[in-house]
Amino acid sequence: MKLKERGAGASDARAPRPRPVRKKRVGQALAPLLWLGPAIVLIAVVVLWPVVEMVRTSLLKISSSGVTLGSAGTDNYSDLFAEEDLVPTVVRTLIWVVAVVIVTQVLSLALGQLLNARFPGQRVxxxxxxxxxxASVLMTALIWKWMLDNYSGVVNRLLLDLGLIDKPVNWxxxxxxxxxxxxxxxxxxxxxxxxxxxxxxxxxxPDDVYEAARVDGAGTFRTYFQITLPLLRPSILIGSIxxxxxVFNSFxxxxxxxxxxxxxxxxxxTTFMYKLAFSSQNVGESAAMAVVNFILILVMVLLYMRASRWREEVR
Structure with a gap:
């Protein structure tokens, strides 16, 4: 009996102790936070907090001096949607964004091909x-405004010299x-x-793709539309978004x-929002316009991404 008891005691002593598996798993799960933590904090402070404040401000009644006078409920949104200029402004903004983005993207495809070609002075x-x-966007806009001046602008002077216009135009x-x-x-x-x-x-x-296309007898246009454009889809998507x-937020x-x-x-x-805040002295309604503007941008981006995925599935 004693030998058995000793043998049993020895075997118990030799048995491995259970490891803290749960703590190890928790540690492994939290380890990525050491790397993701700073990014998450940055996003929360720079992105999420301003959005929350924007929505909160749109529900407050704020005086022209910036003093909060209490809750306004949905009155700011009611006043905003009652503005006669709201719908024309939103429609004009959508036309502005779509036109600028499409033309920019088409010209960028051509300019990108040019910059990718080898020629003397490519780096310059x-x-x-x-x-x-x-350059500063504001300075660029001011320079173009001066160039379009109807008295001293370069555009009118050039068009007059070429005989394309008879008199200066206030563009x-x-x-x-x-x-x-x-x-x-x-x-x-x-x-x-x-x-x-x-x-x-x-x-x-890769160059191998173009070499294979040439071996198959594909011409320039076929190579571009069947190889280059499909492979450029991620770049086009990023640039467009x-x-x-x-452009939507261009002020x-x-x-x-x-x-x-x-x-x-x-x-x-954006200019409508600015005038509501500083010309009409209605900060709450301006914040409501900011919320509507934010939603419009999200909708446009999501619609574009959905359309891009749909084209991928079709192809």
Whole structure:
């Protein structure tokens, strides 16, 4: 009996002790937070907190001096949707965004191909293309406003010398002409970034793919539309989404060139929002406009992403 008891005691002593498996699993699960934590905090502070404050402000009644007078409920939204200029402004903004993004993307595809080609002075041309993007958007808009001046502007002087116009034209006084010129400035500013995104996408396409296409007898157009464009889809998607967000929120171009005028003829949601806050002294309604603007951007981006996925499934 004693031998058995001793044997049993020895075997119990030799048996491995259970490891803290649960603690180990928790530690493994929390380990990525050491790397993701700073990014999560940054997103929470820079993105989520301003959105929460924007929505909260849109539900408050705030005086012109910035003092909170209490809850306004949905009154700010009711006042906003009762504005006569809201619907025309939103429609004009959508046309502005779609036109600028589409033209920018088409021109960027051509410019990206040019920058990807080998020619003397390629590096100088690439640096020159960056200049409009590196320069201040406000200064670019002011320069173009000066160039379009009906008395001393370079555009009128050039067109007069070429005989294309009989007398100076006040381009920014006519709403349709002003919108076209502002679209051109927005395209001019957006073109460098989008072109370099396309250029980066072109650099990722292997040369073997083009060699195989040439062996199969594919021509230039067939190679471009069946190989280059499909492989550029991620770059086009990224460039388009960023441009949608930037153009939708574009304020300096419109404010510097026309201020949304004449009247509200060239107004977009950003300038409309600004005037509600500082001209009408209605901070709550301006915050409501900011919420509507934010929702519109999300809807446009989601619709574009959905359309892109649909095209992938079809192909």
């Amino acid at each position: 041309v690439r640096w020159a293309v960056i200049v409009p993007w590196a 920014l006084a006519n709403p349709d002409q002003a919108m076209i010129w502002m679209m051109w400035v927005a395209i001019f500013v957006s073109l460098p970034f989008t072109s370099f995104v396309i250029l980066a996408g072109l650099k990722t396409i 960023i441009n949608v967000i930037n 300096p171009i419109i404010w510097a060139m026309t201020g949304g005028g004449p009247g509200h003829a060239t107004e977009t949601t």
